[in-house]
Amino acid sequence: MRPHHELTGPPDAPVLVLGNALGTTTTLWDAQLPALLPHFRVLRYDHRGHGGTPSLPGPYRVDDLADDVLELLDALGLARVSYAGVSLGAMVGMWLAGHAPERVDRLVLCCTSAAYPSAQPWHDRAATVRATGTASIAPTVVTRWFTPTYATRHPEVVRAYEAGLSTVDDEAYASCCDALAALDLRSVLPAIEAPTVVVSGEHDLATPPDHQRLIADSIPGAVLHTVEAAHLANVEAPDAVTGILLDHLAAR
């Protein structure tokens, strides 16, 4: 399905696609947008059942979410783009760069994983959400998105992300959890040709730094940066992540 999207920036600039974490929408990238727009035509999109994109019956696999992006790129006539994603959005980026290398120019992968040590937590979360809805898990899930220090200083940001997660379609969210339970992108990483930067949140409990170390070690030539943040590093440490994005994507 073709996802809801926003395409902004100079029409003749290179295109940068921004992919979101599970339970978030295009607003995830608000802090980066002003610095990116002078350099890029920025394409933001929502995963199925998130933001403006309708839900589809599940279960999903990351392949399905990546196919949605390919359908969108084809519809917009975009043959080749750079891609930056956080968490689930970065999993989509890895899939695209590994399976359709001709479509991906440069890649940034933030706070993400190529495979989880156990599928069970994702099966459990999917079952909970199918039974009691996204709002029932939002408070607990969001505590892992920010460090306690950041959450104390910015309770309004935490509340906004909790409210956003609560609005995600229950079946779509659960089906994305099914995708995470089945996730294993390790075999595609060595095939990625796009110059890649991987970003770790030093305090990320959701996708701990050793997950990004594995990714950086598996993608030829990839460079790993660590920032002082938890899972949503581009929200918690916006200037650091924006700098990494611009250094890798805009400096030619």
Ligand SMILES: O=C(O)CC1=CCC(=O)O1
């Ligand atoms: O929501 C979480 O718990 C962490 C996460 C995994 C994939 C993603 O996008 O976020």
